[in-house]
Amino acid sequence: MANMRTMSFDAVIVGGGGSGMRAALQLSQSGYKTAVITKVFPTRSHTVSAQGGITCAIASDDPNDQWQWHMYDTIKGSDYIGDQEAIEYMCQTGPEAIFELEHMGLPFSRTEEGRIYQRPFGGQSKDFGNGGQAARTCAAADRTGHALLHTLYQGNLKSETTFLNEWYAVDIVKNEDNAVVGVVAIDIETGETVYVKSKATVFATGGAGRIYASTTNAHICTGDGVGMALRAGFPVQDIEMWQFHPTGIHGAGTLVTEGCRGEGGYLINKDGERFMERYAPNAKDLAGRDVVARSMVLEILEGRGCGPDGDHVYLKLDHLGEETLNAKLPGILELSRTFAHADPVVEPIPVVPTCHYMMGGIPTNVDGQALTIDAEGNDQVIEGFYACGEAACVSVHGANRLGGNSLLDLVVFGRASGMFIEKQLREGINLKDASEADIERAMTGLNRINNSSDGEQASVLRAELQTIMQNYFGVFRRGDFMKQGIEKLNALRPRIENVALDDKSNAFNTARIEALELQNLFATAEATAIAAEGRTESRGAHAREDFQERDDENWLCHSVYFPGSKTLGKRGVNFNLKTREAFEPKIRTY
Amino acid sequence: MLNVSIYRYNPEVDSEPYMQDYQVDTQGKDVMVLDVLEKLKVEDPSLSFRRSCREGVCGSDGLNISGKNGLACITPLSSAVKGNKLVIRPLPGLPVIRDLVIDMSQFYAQYEKIQPYMINNSPAPAIERLQSPEERAKLDGLYECILCACCSTACPSFWWNPEKFIGPSGLLQAYRFLADSRDTATEERLANLDDPFSVFRCHGIMNCVQVCPKGLNPTKAIGHIRNMLVRSAT
Numbered sequence: 001m002a003n004m005r006t007m008s009f010d011a012v013i014v015g016g017g018g019s020g021m022r023a024a025l026q027l028s029q030s031g032y033k034t035a036v037i038t039k040v041f042p043t044r045s046h047t048v049s050a051q052g053g054i055t056c057a058i059a060s061d062d063p064n065d066q067w068q069w070h071m072y073d074t075i076k077g078s079d080y081i082g083d084q085e086a087i088e089y090m091c092q093t094g095p096e097a098i099f100e101l102e103h104m105g106l107p108f109s110r111t112e113e114g115r116i117y118q119r120p121f122g123g124q125s126k127d128f129g130n131g132g133q134a135a136r137t138c139a140a141a142d143r144t145g146h147a148l149l150h151t152l153y154q155g156n157l158k159s160e161t162t163f164l165n166e167w168y169a170v171d172i173v174k175n176e177d178n179a180v181v182g183v184v185a186i187d188i189e190t191g192e193t194v195y196v197k198s199k200a201t202v203f204a205t206g207g208a209g210r211i212y213a214s215t216t217n218a219h220i221c222t223g224d225g226v227g228m229a230l231r232a233g234f235p236v237q238d239i240e241m242w243q244f245h246p247t248g249i250h251g252a253g254t255l256v257t258e259g260c261r262g263e264g265g266y267l268i269n270k271d272g273e274r275f276m277e278r279y280a281p282n283a284k285d286l287a288g289r290d291v292v293a294r295s296m297v298l299e300i301l302e303g304r305g306c307g308p309d310g311d312h313v314y315l316k317l318d319h320l321g322e323e324t325l326n327a328k329l330p331g332i333l334e335l336s337r338t339f340a341h342a343d344p345v346v347e348p349i350p351v352v353p354t355c356h357y358m359m360g361g362i363p364t365n366v367d368g369q370a371l372t373i374d375a376e377g378n379d380q381v382i383e384g385f386y387a388c389g390e391a392a393c394v395s396v397h398g399a400n401r402l403g404g405n406s407l408l409d410l411v412v413f414g415r416a417s418g419m420f421i422e423k424q425l426r427e428g429i430n431l432k433d434a435s436e437a438d439i440e441r442a443m444t445g446l447n448r449i450n451n452s453s454d455g456e457q458a459s460v461l462r463a464e465l466q467t468i469m470q471n472y473f474g475v476f477r478r479g480d481f482m483k484q485g486i487e488k489l490n491a492l493r494p495r496i497e498n499v500a501l502d503d504k505s506n507a508f509n510t511a512r513i514e515a516l517e518l519q520n521l522f523a524t525a526e527a528t529a530i531a532a533e534g535r536t537e538s539r540g541a542h543a544r545e546d547f548q549e550r551d552d553e554n555w556l557c558h559s560v561y562f563p564g565s566k567t568l569g570k571r572g573v574n575f576n577l578k579t580r581e582a583f584e585p586k587i588r589t590y
Numbered sequence: 591m592l593n594v595s596i597y598r599y600n601p602e603v604d605s606e607p608y609m610q611d612y613q614v615d616t617q618g619k620d621v622m623v624l625d626v627l628e629k630l631k632v633e634d635p636s637l638s639f640r641r642s643c644r645e646g647v648c649g650s651d652g653l654n655i656s657g658k659n660g661l662a663c664i665t666p667l668s669s670a671v672k673g674n675k676l677v678i679r680p681l682p683g684l685p686v687i688r689d690l691v692i693d694m695s696q697f698y699a700q701y702e703k704i705q706p707y708m709i710n711n712s713p714a715p716a717i718e719r720l721q722s723p724e725e726r727a728k729l730d731g732l733y734e735c736i737l738c739a740c741c742s743t744a745c746p747s748f749w750w751n752p753e754k755f756i757g758p759s760g761l762l763q764a765y766r767f768l769a770d771s772r773d774t775a776t777e778e779r780l781a782n783l784d785d786p787f788s789v790f791r792c793h794g795i796m797n798c799v800q801v802c803p804k805g806l807n808p809t810k811a812i813g814h815i816r817n818m819l820v821r822s823a824t
Contacts, residue, residue, distance in 0.1 A: 103718070116718050140733075219644060
């Protein structure tokens with residue numbers, strides 16, 4: 001590898017979705033030499049699939065709206081393990097970040113007053129839960145993610161960010177001080193392997209919904225950042241917390257936005273009953289996603305599911321009228337007609353809870369600096385390493401994310417990471433160069449796959465992995481089942497490490513990329529499994545049949561999974577609000 | 591069994607491209623073309639194609655499917671199979687990197703040429719710039735473009751002059767900014783397009799409209815730009 005090419009940057013962002021491009025924009029606008037490594041052309045990133053909107057108290061729908069109410073909703077939604085300092089920062093800074101996007105050209109829908117259109121979403125309230133439903137989600141029809149992602153790409157073209165499009169980051173390069181000094185990456189088109197050296201390495205690699213068989217996530221959501229971090233020996237936090245979105249299209253998995261229920265749609269069972277009235281008398285269909293998803297599964301398990309197999313429920317929209325549906329939810333009409341063969345104008349959409357979002361990830365502080373935990377249990381910054389967006393766990397979502405908060409997380413913390421790195425670069429970053437051996441170490445996984453001589457196909461192994469996760473670590477979880485699931489994963493590990501790569505050619509070899517992605521899927525799945533089995537309570541999205549209550553005495557904390565020992569530790573939740581006293585945990589009802 | 595014929599070319603192995611025939615058991619289901627490709631990739635991992643969202647919003651899997659450009663993930667077999675045969679080729683007119691993967695640099699270069707970003711040099715207000723619902727409605731049918739290149743690679747004018755003619759996709763985006771009440775660079779934008787090729791190579795063939803998987807109408811947008819150019823010249 002002595003002749004491997006090196007490229008050097010002030011900052012390298014791995015991932016060209018919303019958070020990565022927002023971080024890159026900040027840095028390239030300030031004149032720093034910034035590169036985005038992205039395995040797909042940036043506008044193909046999964047942010048593009050976000051539909052309903054971006055939640056933020058910009059006081060358009062309600063001129064008296066307050067960011068503090070949004071903060072309260074988010075903390076409650078997180079089931080009290082979201083870090084309050086981070087949530088405060090997100091909700092307070094949010095409006096500024098939204099207005100910046102609007103000034104960059106994001107085509108938001110509008111109110112009669114010419115302001116940004118906001119719609120109601122789940123878990124939203126006015127006056128700290130006392131003032132009824134709020135409408136706080138800023139929307140560009142039901143294509144908000146698409147509009148946001150394209151706007152950010154356009155902004156980066158203007159600020160002349162370097163894009164390494166269709167490059168795949170393989171592994172982290174660490175120097176002798178255990179600081180991160182870039183990544184080894186493959187140019188997919190040519191197969192060339194390059195050491196991309198950087199003073200600051202930002203992981204904005206998105207989620208890993210593809211660890212489950214049924215997911216709203218794109219094919220590319222394979223947990224590459226989590227996998228790389230774990231292989232480098234860094235921990236991940238709250239990785240057992242996976243959101244199942246109530247409304248994935250039955251069979252296809254494609255997402256139907258919560259905005260449908262925000263606009264007045266509701267769920268019905270086979271008897272035509274609006275069952276959410278029983279589970280959440282106040283918020284009904286706009287309760288937290290975890291609550292709605294569990295209610296749906298219970299309806300199905302108790303024999304009130306729809307269809308010949310009784311394995312889904314219906315989302316009813318036809319009562320909203322064709323005009324409203326065309327204006328507010330045009331993308332949903334398209335998706336439903338294509339994937340459910342149902343026209344929402346006249347018939348309901350068959351839906352089922354579907355894996356949607358990874359609340360956990362690489363632990364970071366508000367500045368995006370990645371953290372590890374030392375032997376005494378103290379946070380320790382990993383020099384040179386940052387994370388933002390879904391790959392990170394900052395943690396604003398805790399045990400359950402509110403709809404519309406993911407896009408806000410992306411732009412607020414992409415921006416915050418960029419601003420902090422800017423400051424550090426100004427002050428001077430001095431990290432020791434990686435040695436040949438350091439770089440060679442980051443090539444280990446790639447070399448193994450390149451030298452594989454037998455083994456099974458990636459697609460077959462991936463399907464097995466997804467089935468295990470779906471069956472043993474789904475909406476409802478139970479200790480003995482999860483132990484079985486972990487055993488199955490243990491048996492699968494050597495087979496996945498030994499995955500076949502028959503085609504060793506260099507030009508656009510997607511088989512090689514899929515073999516590498518499979519390693520990351522497995523690493524994320526294994527961490528999920530061990531953390532899920534270890535958290536012996538029910539909280540937010542993590543619902544255990546054998547521990548049905550929330551256990552604040554033992555588990556009002558983050559879980560931290562350490563890859564070296566494959567063990568679970570705990571980390572305190574941040575309750576330090578700057579502007580007021582902390583919100584104390586309360587029973588969570590909607 | 592469905593007969594599938596796929597364009598194959600690996601520059602490291604093949605001296606020239608060829609069509610490879612497969613048989614796929616779809617169990618009589620009307621699945622999407624992408625599902626067929628995924629199924630084939632299980633058997634033959636060397637088959638290369640792009641895909642990401644699998645729901646028609648990311649624009650990765652634009653392909654020439656039984657003679658018509660479209661997205662594999664939202665094209666059902668029922669609309670693409672003729673005589674029990676499905677023919678899949680890369681989008682035409684751009685260089686092939688491997689199999690169904692084309693080099694899109696020329697397409698992206700034309701997009702970048704139109705300055706695809708908001709230009710407004712007046713000081714930004716403390717909140718958003720106001721825009722009425724009527725003004726915003728002018729962006730409908732424009733901003734939804736997913737850059738899949740189905741339109742530009744179906745356009746004979748783009749085939750002839752890919753360096754000089756912006757192409758339907760780029761021009762749709764050019765008009766998206768011309769039509770935006772918040773953008774103040776209309777004159778500059780029009781000046782950049784005012785040559786015999788950038789816009790005027792469009793001959794109104796309308797292949798772009800016929801193939802756009804998002805139902806957009808680049809020809810109409812190009813008509814608006816032409817009118818603006820003619821008006822600004824007089």
